[in-house]
Amino acid sequence: xxxxxFLTLTLVTFGLAPAFAQFGPRGGAQGPHFGGALDxxxxxxxxxxxxxxxxxxxxxxxxxxLPGKLSFDGGKSRFExxxxxxxxxxxxxxxxxxxxAMGMDSIITITRPDLKLxxxxxxxxxxxxxxxxxxxxxxxxxxxxxxxTAELGKETVAGHDCVKNKVTVxxxxxxxxxxxxxxxxxxxxxxxxxxxxxxxxNATMRFKNISFDQPAASLFExxxxxTKYDNVQTMMQTEMMKHLGGAMxxx
Numbered sequence: 333x334x335x336x337x338f339l340t341l342t343l344v345t346f347g348l349a350p351a352f353a354q355f356g357p358r359g360g361a362q363g364p365h366f367g368g369a370l371d372x373x374x375x376x377x378x379x380x381x382x383x384x385x386x387x388x389x390x391x392x393x394x395x396x397x398l399p400g401k402l403s404f405d406g407g408k409s410r411f412e413x414x415x416x417x418x419x420x421x422x423x424x425x426x427x428x429x430x431x432x433a434m435g436m437d438s439i440i441t442i443t444r445p446d447l448k449l450x451x452x453x454x455x456x457x458x459x460x461x462x463x464x465x466x467x468x469x470x471x472x473x474x475x476x477x478x479x480x481t482a483e484l485g486k487e488t489v490a491g492h493d494c495v496k497n498k499v500t501v502x503x504x505x506x507x508x509x510x511x512x513x514x515x516x517x518x519x520x521x522x523x524x525x526x527x528x529x530x531x532x533x534n535a536t537m538r539f540k541n542i543s544f545d546q547p548a549a550s551l552f553e554x555x556x557x558x559t560k561y562d563n564v565q566t567m568m569q570t571e572m573m574k575h576l577g578g579a580m581x582x583x
Contacts, residue, residue, distance in 0.1 A: 415437045
């Protein structure tokens with residue numbers, strides 16, 4: 333029982349339970365927030381998959397790096413990651429071991445701008461949380477955005493000759509989103525590196541092993557038979573209480 337209580341305290345202290353439910357460069361150990369203005373940075377590339385590394389600042393100001401696999405299709409996205417591969421979270425090894433034992437280390441985030449929903453899926457728990465997207469531009473058409481590009485120079489990124497661009501995306505409400513994008517000339521100008529920021533905080537995305545084949549539609553659906561929750565906190569509390577009850581029953 334003490335181990336379960338320690339894990340609960342760790343999740344609260346390090347902000348991992350709510351942080352991994354959120355997307356975008358808004359602080360904490362978060363994954364990428366697709367939909368809306370960010371989608372415009374991929375230009376003509378509407379379907380692809382890649383290994384992606386997402387880097388942002390943690391709650392204590394340290395760099396947090398989240399590697400994972402990204403699938404993207406017409407605004408829908410799926411990001412698969414494992415907490416054991418994350419860097420910079422400062423999570424105690426004992427807490428990570430307990431999360432793995434409880435099935436909480438593997439996380440899949442599915443973004444559905446067409447439904448204005450984000451699904452946070454825990455395969456090890458056979459559960460997921462469905463959360464409304466707060467981004468007002470989620471699900472907007474490309475025609476709702478104005479994209480302006482200014483070349484900054486040429487650089488090589490991960491072996492790819494790239495054009496470095498400053499890209500400004502203006503949404504229909506007039507809000508501007510500025511990013512620096514490295515477009516690989518040998519990959520039909522695919523952005524192999526993106527640095528973007530919101531509210532004064534930068535986030536960096538790097539892509540490799542890129543495929544332009546269309547991902548299977550099933551990747552963007554929630555798994556059949558999984559238990560649905562309305563938020564991550566309730567899911568975590570319910571699953572932890574199950575383990576807590578089991579631990580007490582063994583005493």
